[in-house]
Amino acid sequence: MRWDHLFDDLAAQLEHELRAEEADLEHEEERLRLGRLxxxxxxxxxxxxxxxxxxxxxxxxxxxxxxxxxxxxxxxxxxxxxxxxxxxxxxxxxxxxxxxxxxxxxxxxxxxxxxxxxxILAARLGIAFLLRDLCRRRTPLTVETTTTSVTGTIDRVGRDHFDVAVHELDTPRRERDVDHVRVIALDQVLVLRL
Missing domain, CATH: 2.30.30.100 (SH3 type barrels.)
Structure with a gap:
């Protein structure tokens, strides 16, 4: 009879230790996941x-x-x-x-x-890809940077910059309506308003 209690107690202790070890592993995996966020x-x-x-x-x-x-x-x-x-x-x-x-x-x-x-596919696409799409579509937009705001249409997109043909937002991009072309560094953009 005493042996049964002894073995039950040992089994309970072993199960408790295994659960504690699993919980420690789960906590460590969660810490690692959060560290990569x-x-x-x-x-x-x-x-x-x-x-x-x-x-x-x-x-x-x-x-x-x-x-x-x-x-x-x-x-x-x-x-x-x-x-x-x-x-x-x-x-x-x-x-x-x-x-x-x-x-x-x-x-x-x-x-x-x-x-x-x-x-999803969008998770792999960088902002330059998006800007090239806006350029192809000739989408008029407002670009707000750290120092100014400019309206126009994107003409071309480089690796770390893009060209905006500056014109009135409600006017289609026509050569005669373009005031100038502004080359904007990508790291200066705060928001693009479509």
Whole structure:
């Protein structure tokens, strides 16, 4: 009879030790996963959040202004979606323009959620690819940089810069209406308003 209790006690201790070891491994794996998170991952997690209030990303730009955007697409180094301003426009924000994300305490856990295993195509596309598409479509836009704002149409896109034919936003791009061409460094862009 005593042997039965002894073996039951040993089995319980062994099971407890195994569970503790598994829990330690899970905690260590979670610490490693969190250590690899990038701002892109946090924004993509908020975009997938179940709570509609969490899907709006508030951020402070390098200019010091606080903005809000509901991401519809999250690329490798940019996000695009509905801007939260009175104009109801859509915009593209490079991650390099973000000084800080402003996440409500209730949504922090959602921003840390693991991403799905299969990344979507947009997650691999850089902002230069997006700008080339806007260039092909001849989309008129407003480019806000760290120092100024300019309206026009993208003429060409290089590796680290792009050319904007500066003209009035409500005027189609015609050579006679172009005031000048501005070459803008990609790392100076705060937002592209479409």
């Amino acid at each position: 990038a701002i892109r991952d946090r924004i993509a997690a908020l975009q997938r959040a179940a709570d509609p209030g969490a899907r709006r990303v508030r951020y402070r730009s390098r200019s010091g202004e606080v903005h809000s955007l509901r991401p519809l697409t999250v690329g490798r180094d940019w996000m695009a979606g509905d801007l939260d301003d009175r104009s109801g426009t859509q915009g593209v924000v490079p991650f390099s323009a973000i000084e800080a994300l402003l996440i409500d305490r209730a949504h922090v856990a959602e921003s840390l959620a693991a991403s799905p295993e299969a990344p």
